[in-house]
Amino acid sequence: GQQVMQIPQYQHVQEGEDFTTYCNSSTTLSNIQWYKQRPGGHPVFLIQLVKSGEVKKQKRLTFQFGEAKKNSSLHITATQTTDVGTYFCAGPGGATNKLIFGTGTLLAVQP
Amino acid sequence: GAVVSQHPSWVICKSGTSVKIECRSLDFQATTMFWYRQFPKQSLMLMATSNEGSKATYEQGVEKDKFLINHASLTLSTLTVTSAHPEDSSFYICSASSVGQGYSPLHFGNGTRLTVT
Numbered sequence: 001g002q003q004v005m006q007i008p009q010y011q012h013v014q015e016g017e018d019f020t021t022y023c024n025s026s027t028t029l030s031n032i033q034w035y036k037q038r039p040g041g042h043p044v045f046l047i048q049l050v051k052s053g054e055v056k057k058q059k060r061l062t063f064q065f066g067e068a069k070k071n072s073s074l075h076i077t078a079t080q081t082t083d084v085g086t087y088f089c090a091g092p093g094g095a096t097n098k099l100i101f102g103t104g105t106l107l108a109v110q111p
Numbered sequence: 112g113a114v115v116s117q118h119p120s121w122v123i124c125k126s127g128t129s130v131k132i133e134c135r136s137l138d139f140q141a142t143t144m145f146w147y148r149q150f151p152k153q154s155l156m157l158m159a160t161s162n163e164g165s166k167a168t169y170e171q172g173v174e175k176d177k178f179l180i181n182h183a184s185l186t187l188s189t190l191t192v193t194s195a196h197p198e199d200s201s202f203y204i205c206s207a208s209s210v211g212q213g214y215s216p217l218h219f220g221n222g223t224r225l226t227v228t
Contacts, residue, residue: 048216088155
């Protein structure tokens, strides 16, 4: 079945350093969504990318959708302690277009 | 907008008992609600898709007789874990959408942390 993998699984950075997580799908996606889950919390929607090669920015966060629409990335510039959490990408898959979540990247930021 | 409320936030129950979890969309009509399960340090796994007024669609490997889902209205879906066992201990999260799941963002409830002793 369709798989959505993310690397790295875990990243520990010093506050102020940059961070990137990569998302790869085994199949082409009509769109890719990104969610953030704080420790002990629930996933919160960040953004949705639809077009091939699309790049969107939210303050220090930059999201990119690959040309082949099979991969995506999230880059955080100058991390802050508030960025701590697990970042999931998710894309529709299967006959019912159910949302399949990636394996997630846990970001730890040391002050 | 798009607020989803889930209750209870946490529950501890004894093995063999049943637990009901409620998921409500507060400010929009959710034609479809989704139930996920998340084990520690793992990703979200879809358990079932709940459609108002019809039977839920369960993912492969999820026992429909153990995880009873009822979607009685456009704003309420319930998940009942029947005859719970310790291996059912997990974080259960509902989400809702007014459109098809793969096309629009999901709004998640706060989740229910179930511990079965």
